[in-house]
Amino acid sequence: MSAMIESLIGTYDQRNSSTWRREDVQHRDQECQWRIDDLQREQEWRGQDIRRIKIQAQNERRQADTRSEQLSAVSSLGALLGGFALVSIINVSLPDPIDLNLLWVYGVTSALCICCMVISSVAFTVLLVAVTRYSAHELEFDVRALQDDDIDFETPFYTWWLKKCETDWMLGYRLFRFGVTLFLAELGVVSWVQYSRWQLTSISISVVAVIGLLIWQFRILSKWRYLMKVPAVQVSAIPRDIVTPST
Known part of the structure; x- marks a missing residue:
């Protein structure tokens, strides 16, 4: 019985860890996209200033x-x-x-x-x-x-x-x-x-x-x-x- 409970707990922890990892990757991807958007906006603003x-x-x-x-x-x-x-x-x-x-x-x-x-x-x-x-x-x-x-x-x-x-x-x-x-x-x-x-x-x-x-x-x-x-x-x-x- 205890082995089954430990197995369920381990599976739950693994699932949570996988979910957190996936969310962390998505967050990092989002941050990269934000950074790319900021760089593009800065480049556009700089181009407008030059014009x-x-x-x-x-x-x-x-x-x-x-x-x-x-x-x-x-x-x-x-x-x-x-x-x-x-x-x-x-x-x-x-x-x-x-x-x-x-x-x-x-x-x-x-x-x-x-x-x-x-x-x-x-x-x-x-x-x-x-x-x-x-x-x-x-x-x-x-x-x-x-x-x-x-x-x-x-x-x-x-x-x-x-x-x-x-x-x-x-x-x-x-x-x-x-x-x-x-x-x-x-x-x-x-x-x-x-x-x-x-x-x-x-x-x-x-x-x-x-x-x-x-x-x-x-x-x-x-x-x-x-x-x-x-x-x-x-x-x-x-x-x-x-x-x-x-x-």
């Missing part, structure tokens, strides 16, 4: 390219207008009796126009070189240095532009705007120097210059005057609302 960095770097480069095209266009236009003003001074033919006060006004207006256009063109060219250098050597490093939470909100190029270039851009833009005004004024003055004997021609040219000046001042410049204002955003191109959890 986000690449997309952000491409966006930053597009901003740099757009700014470069803008600087190049304004610089070329300023150089063109300054060249026209310089050619006007060189090729103007002065009549024998000429009003010296009118000649002084023409000379000062032309000189100011040329100086404004040349300085603005040089400033824009230097800014273009700075943008190209930053885009080629520092932009990608600054993008990679961003924290994961800041990739979608911070723009390294915009921050760099505000810190390094915004002041010079505003100065160059003011000079360019003033130079355009002087160029139109010079057009009105040169008619009285070049065609002083033909008042009707001088008046016609002056009227055209005044109309152009009015269009420039009250239609174009007044509409885009906001470009002279410093952007309100100082660090991030996109403002963020930081929400703190309630306690």
